Amino acid sequence: MGKGEGSTKADNKKELEEANAVMQAWKYALGFTELAVLKCAIELGVADEIETQGGAATLSQLSAALNCSYTSLYRIMRFLVHNRVFKAKAAATQEATTYLQTALSRRLLKGGEKSMASLILFESTPIMLAPWHGLSAWVSSNKAAPPPFEAAHGQDIWAYTAQNPEHSRLLDEAMACDARLAAAAVIGSCPEVFEGIEVMVDVGGGNGTFVGMMVKVLPQIKGINFDLPHVVSIGPHWNGVEHAGGNMFESIPKADATFLLKVLHDWSDSECIQILKKCKEAIAEDNNDDSISDGKQIKKKRKKVVIVEAVIDDDYDDEEQDEQGSQLQSWTGVRLGLDMVMMAHTNGGKERTRTEWAHVLNEAGFSSFSIKPTSAVQSIIEAFP
Numbered sequence: 001m002g003k004g005e006g007s008t009k010a011d012n013k014k015e016l017e018e019a020n021a022v023m024q025a026w027k028y029a030l031g032f033t034e035l036a037v038l039k040c041a042i043e044l045g046v047a048d049e050i051e052t053q054g055g056a057a058t059l060s061q062l063s064a065a066l067n068c069s070y071t072s073l074y075r076i077m078r079f080l081v082h083n084r085v086f087k088a089k090a091a092a093t094q095e096a097t098t099y100l101q102t103a104l105s106r107r108l109l110k111g112g113e114k115s116m117a118s119l120i121l122f123e124s125t126p127i128m129l130a131p132w133h134g135l136s137a138w139v140s141s142n143k144a145a146p147p148p149f150e151a152a153h154g155q156d157i158w159a160y161t162a163q164n165p166e167h168s169r170l171l172d173e174a175m176a177c178d179a180r181l182a183a184a185a186v187i188g189s190c191p192e193v194f195e196g197i198e199v200m201v202d203v204g205g206g207n208g209t210f211v212g213m214m215v216k217v218l219p220q221i222k223g224i225n226f227d228l229p230h231v232v233s234i235g236p237h238w239n240g241v242e243h244a245g246g247n248m249f250e251s252i253p254k255a256d257a258t259f260l261l262k263v264l265h266d267w268s269d270s271e272c273i274q275i276l277k278k279c280k281e282a283i284a285e286d287n288n289d290d291s292i293s294d295g296k297q298i299k300k301k302r303k304k305v306v307i308v309e310a311v312i313d314d315d316y317d318d319e320e321q322d323e324q325g326s327q328l329q330s331w332t333g334v335r336l337g338l339d340m341v342m343m344a345h346t347n348g349g350k351e352r353t354r355t356e357w358a359h360v361l362n363e364a365g366f367s368s369f370s371i372k373p374t375s376a377v378q379s380i381i382e383a384f385p
């Protein structure tokens with residue numbers, strides 16, 4: 001290979017890189033459109049209408065049923081099909097184009113076990129978007145300025161939701177979306193985690209979705225859904241679950257196991273340690289005696305705290321991640337994204353690495369812990385006093 005040939009190849013590579021960079025920068029500049037158009041499609045009820053029509057609907061059927069302009073709807077659907085949210089079957093005329101449901105578009109249905117619509121609607125509210133505009137000001141103040149949510153709304157997210165019932169309801173519904181997915185993954189992947197538990201308290205359990213679903217599958221467990229009073233006061237009834245209002249920094253109801261799903265990531269290390277100490281107190285009182293059932297002695301399991309959170313890889317390496325399978329790559333992206341959400345929306349919350357979990361659990365006085373992955377974005381951390 002001559003010198004000139006080598007430099008031409010290098011020049012071509014550089015040009016390609018430059019062209020790609022411009023396209024990527026455009027993609028980032030317009031990144032908000034993906035969230036905004038998904039929100040629009042959910043509000044219009046596009047996936048719901050396609051479902052009503054048996055999983056496929058033409059543009060003219062959709063625009064008539066949703067009572068909207070078909071030319072605008074056509075452009076919205078073209079964007080969503082390009083982004084692989086829906087599928088399209090072309091026809092002789094635009095009006096006859098048929099749109100088909102996909103696994104992803106079913107996540108936009110307003111109801112059902114698999115719906116993630118409330119999560120998308122919640123994250124795209126002006127209230128949750130406003131703090132992002134203050135992220136750089138907070139980071140460059142070296143944390144001296146109020147955190148982004150407080151800077152935008154004058155108080156932290158928990159005080160804000162206590163005073164704004166509609167936003168509190170949106171938050172509960174958004175969290176319940178993921179709690180349904182987490183319940184299926186956690187109970188499905190690791191049912192042994194709940195063996196031997198008679199009473200479990202879900203700390204910061206929101207509207208009780210996780211513990212309600214768990215008790216349905218494992219009815220031998222008595223569930224307590226513990227959250228702030230204004231949250232549990234509007235929680236739905238779940239068979240086998242009692243709602244209890246209170247403050248986890250003060251006292252947590254006694255149980256064989258305390259459970260926390262997406263709660264500790266909302267708090268700084270020192271607050272996390274305080275909550276974990278309260279969880280330890282809740283399982284401390286001895287009722288470790290074995291019980292007798294049908295003349296057989298039932299061995300009780302060790303009391304424990306079960307934490308379900310997205311765990312960031314300790315040895316996170318960008319290049320290595322790029323070479324891994326798409327499943328791992330996408331979860332890593334979601335976990336790192338969630339960490340950014342914690343930075344924008346909480347006062348000191350974060351997604352933690354294994355080393356960071358070891359630190360907070362050790363400081364809270366736990367003697368051992370293990371981390372098990374699940375099929376969901378979160379892992380299960382079992383911590384023993």
Ligand SMILES: C[S@@+](CC[C@H](N)C(=O)[O-])C[C@H]1O[C@@H](n2cnc3c(N)ncnc32)[C@H](O)[C@@H]1O
Pocket residue numbers: 158175176178179203204205206207209210226227228231246247248249260261262263266
């Ligand atoms: C991110 S949400 C998670 C909800 C639920 N675990 C889930 O994953 O669906 C955090 C929850 O912690 C609750 N919370 C915040 N501060 C609390 C406190 N001091 N005591 C009890 N619960 C609290 C909130 O009301 C909210 O329901």
